[in-house]
Amino acid sequence: LLAQVDSSVGGKTAINHPLGKNMIGAFYQPQLVVCDLATLDTLPVRELSAGLAEIIKYGPIADMDFMGWLEDHMDDLLARDRTALAHAVRRSCEIKAWVVGQDEREAGLRAILNFGHTFGHAIEAGMGYGAWLHGEGVGAGMVMAAELSCRLGLVDDAFVARLKVLVQRAGLPLRGAVLDAADNAGRYLELMRVDKKAEAGEIRFVLIDGPGRACVRAAPDALVREVIDACCAG
Numbered sequence: 001l002l003a004q005v006d007s008s009v010g011g012k013t014a015i016n017h018p019l020g021k022n023m024i025g026a027f028y029q030p031q032l033v034v035c036d037l038a039t040l041d042t043l044p045v046r047e048l049s050a051g052l053a054e055i056i057k058y059g060p061i062a063d064m065d066f067m068g069w070l071e072d073h074m075d076d077l078l079a080r081d082r083t084a085l086a087h088a089v090r091r092s093c094e095i096k097a098w099v100v101g102q103d104e105r106e107a108g109l110r111a112i113l114n115f116g117h118t119f120g121h122a123i124e125a126g127m128g129y130g131a132w133l134h135g136e137g138v139g140a141g142m143v144m145a146a147e148l149s150c151r152l153g154l155v156d157d158a159f160v161a162r163l164k165v166l167v168q169r170a171g172l173p174l175r176g177a178v179l180d181a182a183d184n185a186g187r188y189l190e191l192m193r194v195d196k197k198a199e200a201g202e203i204r205f206v207l208i209d210g211p212g213r214a215c216v217r218a219a220p221d222a223l224v225r226e227v228i229d230a231c232c233a234g
């Protein structure tokens with residue numbers, strides 16, 4: 001499901017490096033993309049949820065109507081209702097194609113597709129690839145990025161709460177992983193500084209700049225630490 005709604009469109013090919021996710025790669029467009037919904041019938045439930053994370057992503061960054069539709073149809077998607085899955089896959093591909101069509105090589109706009117990925121990649125690398133599925137890292141990462149957006153005054157608490165409910169309903173972990181008991185936030189910051197979007201060691205976060213709109217910007221380390229502490233606690 002994750003491949004159908006994300007990696008299938010846009011031509012990014014990459015491999016992971018112990019220092020960071022997708023750090024070595026190329027743009028190589030496919031000649032044809034086939035999304036066969038029947039293949040989802042045998043998808044393990046954990047992988048289904050991981051795919052749903054990348055579907056949810058498109059709401060906050062680009063289409064709040066789609067977010068509302070997901071809230072109304074999450075149970076259908078989890079039940080693998082073919083009509084609901086068809087709409088979710090089609091709309092996700094449309095949004096992704098709209099973004100990539102304007103910025104194939106990620107000079108700017110395309111980076112909004114990485115909402116939740118800066119925190120999420122830190123979780124994946126910090127836990128060791130494979131411990132958390134990519135979509136699980138993205139789910140928790142979106143909640144962390146929304147929380148950071150809220151603390152920067154870009155969205156309100158109600159928006160963060162709404163996203164959290166949707167992520168949880170998709171069967172995804174809400175809380176960030178603890179990467180280092182002694183200095184958890186420090187470990188996140190260290191890993192996020194080697195993120196592809198970081199510039200000269202400054203972490204660039206994809207944040208929600210009002211419902212349905214994303215921006216890419218830096219944030220003070222102290223605030224990022226607060227967000228990590230709050231989201232990994234408990």
Ligand code: GLY
Pocket residue numbers: 006007009010012110113114
């Ligand atoms: N998965 C993000 C992108 O293709 O740009």
